Amino acid sequence: MQVQVSTDRNINGDQAATGHITGLVDAALSRVSNRLTRVKIYLSDENSDQRGGADIRCLIEGRLERRRPVAVTHQAVTVDQAVSGAASKLARLIASTVGRARNHQSHARGASRPGVGPARAVRSLDGTPPPEE
Numbered sequence: 001m002q003v004q005v006s007t008d009r010n011i012n013g014d015q016a017a018t019g020h021i022t023g024l025v026d027a028a029l030s031r032v033s034n035r036l037t038r039v040k041i042y043l044s045d046e047n048s049d050q051r052g053g054a055d056i057r058c059l060i061e062g063r064l065e066r067r068r069p070v071a072v073t074h075q076a077v078t079v080d081q082a083v084s085g086a087a088s089k090l091a092r093l094i095a096s097t098v099g100r101a102r103n104h105q106s107h108a109r110g111a112s113r114p115g116v117g118p119a120r121a122v123r124s125l126d127g128t129p130p131p132e133e
Contacts (some may be wrong), residue, residue, distance in 0.1 A: 001029070002038045010045035011056070011079060021083050025060070028087030032094040038063040041086075043079060058082035060090050070097065 003022045007013035025039060042059040054075045060083075061071040070093055074085035 001026075001033045001036045003041065004038070005041045006043070008044040008048075010048040011043045013043075017079075021079070024080065024083045025087045028084060029062075029091050029094075032091055032098070035064055035094060035098060036062050037065055039090075041083065043082070046075070056082040058086040060086045062090050062094060064094065064097070067097075070094065 003025060005013065005018045005021050007017075021041060021043075025041060026033070029036065029039070040061040042061075044057050044059075046055040046057050048055075054077050056077065056079050057073060057075045058079075059071060059073045061069050063069045070090070072086050072089040072093060074082050074089060076082040076085055
């Protein structure tokens with residue numbers, strides 16, 4: 001999995017900060033990292049001229065194998081909180097996307113739903129058997 005970090009001019013984007021951010025994302029995405037080919041992280045300070053509030057925005061775009069990219073955002077007070085929040089959201093989104101695809105594929109192959117058995121012939125109300133097909 002390739003990780004790319006981009007920051008605006010108000011957020012420290014030096015090598016040490018980028019390494020720390022990459023480590024946070026790697027840890028949060030460890031369960032689904034084998035499904036990802038590339039992760040892009042965009043950090044911005046939404047109201048850089050003002051203090052306080054949840055103004056650090058993290059957008060993470062994940063590129064899944066043989067699928068369209070998916071993206072999530074998270075806003076928080078600190079860079080670490082914004083990155084961790086967005087990475088957790090991305091991990092959940094990928095797990096549910098992959099789970100839905102797996103579920104869809106099993107239904108497409110003819111697997112029956114749990115609790116649903118094959119259709120059975122039932123006698124009509126007057127007691128006569130159903131017609132043979």
